[in-house]
Amino acid sequence: MEKLPKITDSNLLVGLETGDDAAVYKLGQDQALIFTLDFFPPVVDDPFSFGAVAAANSFSDVYAMGGKPLLALNIVGFPVDLPKDILTEILRGGYTKAQEAGCLIAGGHTVDDKEPKYGLAVVGLVTPGKQVTNAGARAGDSLILTKPLGTGIITTAGKQGVAEPQILDEAVRIMSILNADASSAMVKVGVNAATDVTGFGLIGHLRGMMVGSHTQARINLSRVPVIPGVWPLIEQGVVPGGTHRNLSGEGQEVQWHVDITLQQKLLLCDAQTSGGLLISVPETKADALLRELEANGVEGSVVIGEVVGAGTQPIEVLP
Numbered sequence: 001m002e003k004l005p006k007i008t009d010s011n012l013l014v015g016l017e018t019g020d021d022a023a024v025y026k027l028g029q030d031q032a033l034i035f036t037l038d039f040f041p042p043v044v045d046d047p048f049s050f051g052a053v054a055a056a057n058s059f060s061d062v063y064a065m066g067g068k069p070l071l072a073l074n075i076v077g078f079p080v081d082l083p084k085d086i087l088t089e090i091l092r093g094g095y096t097k098a099q100e101a102g103c104l105i106a107g108g109h110t111v112d113d114k115e116p117k118y119g120l121a122v123v124g125l126v127t128p129g130k131q132v133t134n135a136g137a138r139a140g141d142s143l144i145l146t147k148p149l150g151t152g153i154i155t156t157a158g159k160q161g162v163a164e165p166q167i168l169d170e171a172v173r174i175m176s177i178l179n180a181d182a183s184s185a186m187v188k189v190g191v192n193a194a195t196d197v198t199g200f201g202l203i204g205h206l207r208g209m210m211v212g213s214h215t216q217a218r219i220n221l222s223r224v225p226v227i228p229g230v231w232p233l234i235e236q237g238v239v240p241g242g243t244h245r246n247l248s249g250e251g252q253e254v255q256w257h258v259d260i261t262l263q264q265k266l267l268l269c270d271a272q273t274s275g276g277l278l279i280s281v282p283e284t285k286a287d288a289l290l291r292e293l294e295a296n297g298v299e300g301s302v303v304i305g306e307v308v309g310a311g312t313q314p315i316e317v318l319p
């Protein structure tokens, strides 16, 4: 996109420049569209679960901006020689999540593909000016994460056949959770910035937010929530390629405390699917947000660190 002409339009409230995953377009005084799409190959074997996770992930960019999904279209790649009931199950998983989100799936498009792929293009609504972006974090904010890390490592273990079934089930359960309740909590309390944690891992998405906001973050590894069972897998060397790429990319721009091990760095860089919201909230409102998240049933949200003024490196990680 960098090589293409830059698009500017007074109604385009959020475009490419803040590094956000969704575009926001103002329709009128009261309404703006949020528009986003996401699709990927199966992260788990079960087609229904894959569909549900992919849909939850696609809605996530709307929720991260404080909006509500309204309408979606299926994006499907599917091999001609695979049984069609597998595709039906993928779509059923997606429809189930869409129903939960109160979003209509109104059609879509399928192409022949060597490997299945599924996701949604989603249109959501937000009040113009109320959209939450990557770019509003301020020094002194608390950083809150609403889902534990480790889904990349666990799904890789699943593909390699080395994941305990209950660990895999827990990862699927966590990936399937809509970020709807986390989003409504943050909208109610009022926050400075938010993003969802997906393929670039916690470090990559936090870095995007800090660069977009011209701030720096200091996080504590010990505070970061992790899905139980992840550490032994990392120690066995079960780490997805995307996670290694994240560490050798964005991970190089992090000021790592000397006590942080390679395994710990990999966890913080783990490529997530349908991860939680990473929210930058004024410190004075952090407790209120945690209470609201809990009241909304968002389990295990925690403060993982804080935003400090602009420094030499966008992120510092302490033990």
Ligand code: CO
Binding pocket: 021, 037, 038, 061, 198
């Ligand atoms: Co996305």
Ligand code: CO
Binding pocket: 021, 060, 061, 064, 195, 196, 197, 198
């Ligand atoms: Co996103």
